[in-house]
Amino acid sequence: MDRSPLMRLENINMVFKKPGSLLKDRNIHVLKDINLDIYEGEIVAIVGESGCGKTTLGKIITGLIRPTSGNVYFNGNKVSGVFSKDISSYNQVQFIQQDSYAALNPVRTIYQSLYAPIKTSNRKLKTKEIDDKINELMALVGLLPAEQYLSKYPHQLSGGQRQRILMARAISLNPRLIVADEPVSMIDVSLRLSLLNLMKELNKKLNMSFVYISHDLSTTRYIARNGRVCVMYLGEIVEMGNIGDVIETPRHPYTRALIQAVPVPDPEYHGNDDLPLKSMQLGTLEDRGDGCSFIERCLYSCDKCKQKIEHVTTDTAQVLCCNLENVPKQSVYSLKGKKK
Amino acid sequence: MKKDKDSTKAKSLGKSKFNMTAVGKFFVKYKYFFSKVGVSLITLALSIILLFFLLRQIPGDIVHLYALGLQQRQGINYDRAYELASQLLNYDPNENIFQAFFRYVGGLFRGELGESYLETGVSANSLIKTRLPWTLFISSVALFISFFLGTFIGGYVAQKRQGVANKIASSYIAISGSIPDYLMALLLVIIFAYQLKWFPAQNNYDAFKVTPGFNLPFILNVLYYAFLPILSYTIVQTGNWILQMRGSTIGVLGEDYILAARARGLKDRTIRSKYMRKNALLPLITSLGVSFGALFGGATLMESIFNYPGIGLEISNRVVNKDYMVVQGLIFFSAAMVIFVNLIVDLIYPLVDPRVRRG
Amino acid sequence: MDKIKNFFKRTLSVLKDFGYSLLKGIKKIFSNKKTVTGAVIIVIYVLIAIFGPLIFPYSTETNLKDKYLSPSLAHPFGTDWLGRDVFRQVIDGTGNVLEIAFYSALITVVVGTVFGIVSGYIGGWVDRVIMSVTNIFLSIPSFPVYLLLAALVVIETPISLALMISIFSWAGLCRAIRVQVMSLKERDFIQICKVMHMSKAHIIFKELLPNVFSYIAINFVMAMRNAIVASVGIMLVGLAAYDPTNWGAIMNAARTKGLVNPNNVRILLYPLVAIVIFQVATLMLANGLDETLNPRLKVM
Numbered sequence: 001m002d003r004s005p006l007m008r009l010e011n012i013n014m015v016f017k018k019p020g021s022l023l024k025d026r027n028i029h030v031l032k033d034i035n036l037d038i039y040e041g042e043i044v045a046i047v048g049e050s051g052c053g054k055t056t057l058g059k060i061i062t063g064l065i066r067p068t069s070g071n072v073y074f075n076g077n078k079v080s081g082v083f084s085k086d087i088s089s090y091n092q093v094q095f096i097q098q099d100s101y102a103a104l105n106p107v108r109t110i111y112q113s114l115y116a117p118i119k120t121s122n123r124k125l126k127t128k129e130i131d132d133k134i135n136e137l138m139a140l141v142g143l144l145p146a147e148q149y150l151s152k153y154p155h156q157l158s159g160g161q162r163q164r165i166l167m168a169r170a171i172s173l174n175p176r177l178i179v180a181d182e183p184v185s186m187i188d189v190s191l192r193l194s195l196l197n198l199m200k201e202l203n204k205k206l207n208m209s210f211v212y213i214s215h216d217l218s219t220t221r222y223i224a225r226n227g228r229v230c231v232m233y234l235g236e237i238v239e240m241g242n243i244g245d246v247i248e249t250p251r252h253p254y255t256r257a258l259i260q261a262v263p264v265p266d267p268e269y270h271g272n273d274d275l276p277l278k279s280m281q282l283g284t285l286e287d288r289g290d291g292c293s294f295i296e297r298c299l300y301s302c303d304k305c306k307q308k309i310e311h312v313t314t315d316t317a318q319v320l321c322c323n324l325e326n327v328p329k330q331s332v333y334s335l336k337g338k339k340k
Numbered sequence: 341m342k343k344d345k346d347s348t349k350a351k352s353l354g355k356s357k358f359n360m361t362a363v364g365k366f367f368v369k370y371k372y373f374f375s376k377v378g379v380s381l382i383t384l385a386l387s388i389i390l391l392f393f394l395l396r397q398i399p400g401d402i403v404h405l406y407a408l409g410l411q412q413r414q415g416i417n418y419d420r421a422y423e424l425a426s427q428l429l430n431y432d433p434n435e436n437i438f439q440a441f442f443r444y445v446g447g448l449f450r451g452e453l454g455e456s457y458l459e460t461g462v463s464a465n466s467l468i469k470t471r472l473p474w475t476l477f478i479s480s481v482a483l484f485i486s487f488f489l490g491t492f493i494g495g496y497v498a499q500k501r502q503g504v505a506n507k508i509a510s511s512y513i514a515i516s517g518s519i520p521d522y523l524m525a526l527l528l529v530i531i532f533a534y535q536l537k538w539f540p541a542q543n544n545y546d547a548f549k550v551t552p553g554f555n556l557p558f559i560l561n562v563l564y565y566a567f568l569p570i571l572s573y574t575i576v577q578t579g580n581w582i583l584q585m586r587g588s589t590i591g592v593l594g595e596d597y598i599l600a601a602r603a604r605g606l607k608d609r610t611i612r613s614k615y616m617r618k619n620a621l622l623p624l625i626t627s628l629g630v631s632f633g634a635l636f637g638g639a640t641l642m643e644s645i646f647n648y649p650g651i652g653l654e655i656s657n658r659v660v661n662k663d664y665m666v667v668q669g670l671i672f673f674s675a676a677m678v679i680f681v682n683l684i685v686d687l688i689y690p691l692v693d694p695r696v697r698r699g
Numbered sequence: 700m701d702k703i704k705n706f707f708k709r710t711l712s713v714l715k716d717f718g719y720s721l722l723k724g725i726k727k728i729f730s731n732k733k734t735v736t737g738a739v740i741i742v743i744y745v746l747i748a749i750f751g752p753l754i755f756p757y758s759t760e761t762n763l764k765d766k767y768l769s770p771s772l773a774h775p776f777g778t779d780w781l782g783r784d785v786f787r788q789v790i791d792g793t794g795n796v797l798e799i800a801f802y803s804a805l806i807t808v809v810v811g812t813v814f815g816i817v818s819g820y821i822g823g824w825v826d827r828v829i830m831s832v833t834n835i836f837l838s839i840p841s842f843p844v845y846l847l848l849a850a851l852v853v854i855e856t857p858i859s860l861a862l863m864i865s866i867f868s869w870a871g872l873c874r875a876i877r878v879q880v881m882s883l884k885e886r887d888f889i890q891i892c893k894v895m896h897m898s899k900a901h902i903i904f905k906e907l908l909p910n911v912f913s914y915i916a917i918n919f920v921m922a923m924r925n926a927i928v929a930s931v932g933i934m935l936v937g938l939a940a941y942d943p944t945n946w947g948a949i950m951n952a953a954r955t956k957g958l959v960n961p962n963n964v965r966i967l968l969y970p971l972v973a974i975v976i977f978q979v980a981t982l983m984l985a986n987g988l989d990e991t992l993n994p995r996l997k998v999m
Contacts, residue, residue, distance in 0.1 A: 062894055095894045103887040107909040113888075116905065117895040128705075173895060383834040390835060394844075397851055518978030520928040522935060523971055526954070530964050637840025641932050645954075652842070656936060659846040667847065675839040682838070 004076060005037035006209055007061065007093070007177060012036075012070035014056055014235075018286075028285045030056050031067070031235045032293075035311075038177065041207040043200075045224040045243065047214060047258075048232035051282070054213045055098075057232070058179045061211060062095040091121060094170040098182040100162035104154040110165055111150035118172050137168040141198060160191040164198070171202060178202075179211040184219055196223045217262060221247060231255045234283050234293040241317025251319045253277075253298050253327055292321070300326040373687065380683040387675045388448070392441055395668050453669030464669030467654055472636075474544055475643070475650030478566055479635040482573030487628060489574070490581020495617060497582065498589035509582055516579035522641040525572035529645065532568060539568045542647035569646050573639075584627060589620040622693055629685030636677035731991050737984030744977060748794035757787035767962045776969050780956060789969050791944035795857060796927060796974075802861035803868070803926035808919050811869040812911075815876025816903060820884060826877070833870040841867040845933055854939035864929045872918055879911050913992035920985040924978055931974060946970035 014031035030053045038044050038061075046054045059065040060072065063079065072079050074093065097103040104113055114137065118130050138146035141164040154162060163183060170178050180199065184192040200223060202208050214220050220229060224243045231239040231246070231254065239252040250256045257277050277297045291306040292298070298305070300323045311318045321327065411421040453464035497509045519527075533541035540546075544565050550558040592598065593616065601611050638652030647653070651670060658667050729735055757774065761781045768778040776785035818829040845863060854860050883889060884907075892902050933939050934947025935954070942948060953967040 064890060064894060091896055093894075095891060097887045097891065099887060103891060105888045105906050105910070107912075108906075116897065116901065120895065120897050120901065169891075169895075379831070379834065382831050383838055386831060386835050387839055390839070394847065394851075514979055514982055515975075518975050518982055520932065520974075520978075522932055523974065526950075526958075526967065526971070530958055530967075534959050534964070634840075638843065640842040640846070641935060644936055655843045656846055659843075659850055662850075664847075667843070671839065671843045671847075674843070678838045678840070679834075 003039065005073075006040045006075065007038040008071075008073040009034055009036040009061070010071045010073065012057075012060060012067045012072070014053070014060065014065070015068045026286050029235060030285060031060070034070070034235075034237060036230065036237065036240075038209055038211065040176065041203065041209055043203055043210045043212060043224045043227035045212045045214065045220040045227060045229040046232060047217060047220050047229055049215055051285075052232045053235040054215075054232055055181055058095070058181045058211065058213050061177075062093055062179050064095070091173050092176045094173060094175040094178050096163075096166045096170050096178060096180040096183050098185055100159055100166050100186065101154060103166055104162060106154055109151055109153055110157070113154075113165070114150075114169055114172060117169060121173050133172065137172055140171070140202075141165070141168045142194075143168070160187050160195065163187060163195060167195075167198065167202075171206070171208070175208065177209040177211065179213070181213045182215070183212075185214070185216070192219060193222075199223060217247070217258065231258065234285065236293060236320060238294065238320045239317050245316035249316055251314055251317060251327060252294075252321050253300055254294055256327070257297075298323075372690075376683060376686045380679050384676060384679050387679075388445065388672060389441075391668055391672055391675075392444060395664055396437065448672075453673060454665035454667075462666070464666045464673065467666065467670065468651065468673055471649055471651050471654050474648060475638055475652060476635060478569045478573065478642075478648065478650070479639060480632070481566075482570045482577065483628075483631055483635065485570070486574045486577035487581055490578045491585040491621065491624065493578075494582040494585025495589050495612075495620060498586045498593065498620075501590070509586070513579040513583050516576050517583075519576065521573060521576045521639075522645055524576050525569065525642055525645045528568050528572050540565050541568070544648055569642060569648055572642070581624070584624055585620060588623055589616060592616055592620045595619075625692055626685055626689060629688075630682060633678040633681030633685070636674045636681070638674055728988065728991050731987040733983045734987030734991065737980045737982070737987060740976065740980035741984065744793055744797060744980075747790055748797050751790035751793060752787070755787060755790055757784035777962075777965060779953075779966050780962075785949075785966055785969060788944045788949055789946065789973060792942070792946045792949060792970065793973070795942050795945045796930070796947075796977075798857040799861050799864075799930045800923040800926045802858050803864045803930070804919050804922035806861060806865040807868045807872060807922040807926075808915055810865065811872030811918075812876055812915055814869070815873040816880055816907065816911075818873065819877035819880030820899075820903060820907070822881075829873065830877075833873050836867050836870040837874075839867075841929070842932070845929075846936075846938065849933070849938040855941045860930055860933070860939050861926065864926050864933075868922055868925055868929075872922070875918075876911055876914070879914065880907060883907055883910055913988070917985050917988050917992070920981050920988070924981045924985075927974065927978065946974055 012031055012034040013029070016028040016030055018026045018028055034057060036044075036057075046057060048054050056065065060067050063072075104110075111134065114134050115130055118133060119125065134150070135146050138144060138149065143149050143161060143164055149157065149161065149165070154165075157165070163186075166183075183199075184195050187195060196219060199210060199212070203210055210223075212220065212223050221243055227243060228241060229243040229246050230237045231252065233254050239246060239250065239255045246255060247259060250259055253276065257275050260275055276299055278299055279297055281296055283293050283296050292309050295305050305323065309320060311320050313319075407418060407421040411418055414421070451465065453468075493509060497503075497506045500506060516524075529541045532539045545552070545558065545561045546565070550561045552558055598611065598615055601615055636651075638650060638655060640652030640656050642648070643650045643653035644656060651674065655667055655670050658664075658670075729738075761783060766778065766780055766782050768774055768782075770777045774784050774786060776789065779785055779788075814829050814833075818826045844867075848863055852859065854863065889902060889906060892906060897906075930939075930945075931947035931950070934945055935951050937951055937955075940948055940951075943952070947970075949970045950967050953963040956963045958964055958967065
């Protein structure tokens with residue numbers, strides 16, 4: 001792509017210090033050499049299992065956490081997070097949290113929670129103007145009649161309604177990028193579709209970029225249908241590409257295992273259920289070496305994998321693997337014995 | 341390889357209940373240890389500074405008073421007495437206050453807590469030796485009785501929440517918590533000492549009847565005289581322990597592991613002793629430790645009412661008589677003990693509660 | 700002209716909303732039996748303090764002829780050793796006691812909350828300094844220092860006594876609030892305030908404070924209780940004897956006169972019972988508030 005990215009993460013590393021024994025601290029290396037570009041109006045999905053660092057990455061993108069090393073660029077300018085003075089750039093990145101109940105102040109009404117950020121962003125606005133905007137937002141997220149919801153407290157609403165409020169709050173500041181951290185994980189399955197559709201609509205109508213973080217491949221595929229996906233494992237992006245390509249022809253052994261792990265909803269399916277993994281043991285985040293972190297589970301690992309590996313660009317994606325030649329190219333669906 | 345190390349570690353950790361490797365590791369965690377000790381030392385230092393400068397503000401020339409006292413008792417002339425006094429007190433009003441402070445601290449390190457000007461040879465140290473045991477005797481006996489009684493009742497009442505026992509307990513907590521301990525003492529003295537004449541109203545033992553020492557008549561006499569003070573403390577404090585234990589037990593009973601234990605078919609008695617009581621008592625241990633530390637603060641008011649010769653009464657008498665050096669030493673001693681006991685509690689708690697241990 | 704109309708309309712609607720939620724809140728709080736009982740009793744005490752001397756104009760003049768009279772219509776609590784009416788003395792003392800309790804609670808709560816929020820929110824070296832200071836006041840025993848201070852400073856007004864008591868009580872509240880603020884700080888809805896660039900003042904006053912408010916209210920009542928225990932205790936040993944009608948002073952006088960005399964016992968009991976009833980009332984109020992403001996989902 002020729003156009004410059006809205007947000008660029010360059011060589012991001014995140015290390016947390018945990019007090020260890022005998023005065024020596026342990027380093028928890030949560031994110032390792034992350035490089036990610038996000039373009040205007042696109043949806044980027046970040047997928048990975050629990051503990052792989054996706055929430056931390058989301059918080060770095062939002063600016064809540066400062067990376068231990070590496071640079072973050074927004075609109076071409078280097079930024080250092082919400083704790084810096086560059087308000088102008090950082091109001092344009094907003095965050096939707098996973099737990100809608102914890103993300104709203106329990107002693108303030110919905111109206112107050114929506115009013116405050118708008119007023120803070122522009123002190124000159126009059127109450128009438130803010131009220132109009134709030135009504136507009138409520139209509140946008142589909143919570144009408146608005147008065148019915150505005151005077152309520154968070155605990156009086158359902159999870160789905162709260163999640164919509166979070167979205168309304170996030171878009172109230174007209175951001176260019178919204179990071180959504182597992183927004184539908186705590187919602188009933190039957191309601192998920194409407195929320196995901198809402199996000200797709202916002203993306204199309206308002207040309208907002210979304211970073212969609214999840215551990216669930218199915219919702220990811222739905223929302224990022226025309227976008228990219230990053231597969232993360234233990235703090236590294238192991239595969240990144242268009243979602244269709246990655247799901248049809250995953251190249252990295254981890255992605256292959258992920259897709260293989262999706263159950264087939266067919267009672268008569270008698271295909272191969274074994275995961276192509278050496279073990280289920282998760283590697284450690286402490287005191288990591290330079291080599292591939294997937295070594296413990298990878299079926300195709302060799303001595304080369306213990307040294308530092310670079311991303312390899314294939315025709316479908318960028319993959320962090322040194323042994324691509326040995327990884328089978330067969331589409332995973334054919335492995336499952338059914339082609340859909 | 342890494343996998344094997346982890347699993348063997350897991351096996352050894354699970355084996356013994358009071359795991360020495362975990363405990364050993366904890367004590368090796370210098371950071372936790374040092375930080376707690378450091379905080380205690382800083383608190384102690386700040387307390388010394390505060391007390392020292394507080395006492396300097398008291399109006400009236402202390403050296404003058406001391407000198408007068410010395411003059412009277414030793415029959416020397418005033419100038420000589422003044423010299424002696426300023427030597428004894430380490431107090432020269434013309435001296436730089438910081439110099440004086442450092443000399444005071446130097447004295448502290450040597451264990452000198454302050455001398456009295458009223459009587460020669462009486463210092464804070466000697467007072468502590470003679471008076472502290474009495475204070476501690478009353479307070480700790482009361483503390484432990486009220487603790488055991490309170491936790492027992494609290495645990496029982498938590499299980500039968502709708503019953504009469506709970507209502508009685510709640511009323512007791514409300515009333516005993518509303519009567520200050522000294523007022524309870526007054527009431528008891530009025531009823532049992534003056535009206536019924538069952539117990540003595542003052543003092544710690546009858547000096548005419550018995551002689552101190554490890555003889556039975558003395559011990560019985562002491563207990564006789566200690567009855568009302570201990571009773572007043574116990575009545576007032578038990579309510580608090582019932583309240584805490586009841587709350588803690590209710591919380592524990594609501595936990596899933598109790599339900600799981602019942603489902604597993606464990607006997608009620610086992611559940612009660614091993615699961616419920618132990619877990620409910622845990623937060624109360626800190627409370628107990630802090631209360632124990634507070635004992636050293638002295639029960640000034642109670643001792644005043646019972647004329648019981650403890651540290652509290654000593655402090656109040658000597659403040660009235662302007663014997664400030666001794667008072668300073670006594671207060672400092674109490675504060676130091678409180679800090680020390682709290683430190684011990686902080687260090688011991690991880691041994692008792694495995695969740696606080698790290699690594 | 701229009702602008703002014705709009706301004707009033709808006710203020711009215713804001714006030715209306717605020718008023719509604721306040722009314723709803725008050726209704727909920729006072730639906731609890733304990734709260735109401737406690738509050739009513741406290742209000743009675745306040746009324747007695749304000750109007751008592753007017754309604755019951757018994758004399759407190761020394762009248763040696765009427766020494767130690769038994770309770771009667773003319774003297775509901777009898778008279779003391781100087782012929783003064785005890786009932787009137789107790790009533791006179793009510794205002795004094797309440798004043799001390801209220802001022803002390805106010806100072807404790809304000810100082811404790813301010814330092815607790817500052818300490819918990821800002822953290823770093825400010826937090827450590829404030830924690831060291833609270834440690835001192837939690838370790839040094841309070842009563843001996845009261846004695847010392849009474850020797851230093853002559854206590855003549857309720858406020859100075861209240862101040863003296865507050866010196867030690869603010870520390871506990873400060874710690875408790877700090878802990879709450881520290882945990883609230885990490886909660887999602889505070890984190891998002893940072894993402895939305897809300898000012899620190901807004902976060903503290905509009906987001907944090909409403910969440911600790913119920914805790915502060917309950918602690919205010921508890922601080923009043925502690926103040927009464929401490930002030931009456933101080934007076935019982937004869938310090939701060941500026942007002943002889945204060946309950947503690949009455950009790951001290953009776954005690955020094957000798958409790959072997961049942962008359963003195965009687966005189967001592969009246970303020971004692973008054974104190975205990977007040978303490979029970981405040982306890983009920985505190986517990987009632989706790990029940991409504993902090994619903995515990997697991998218990999009962």
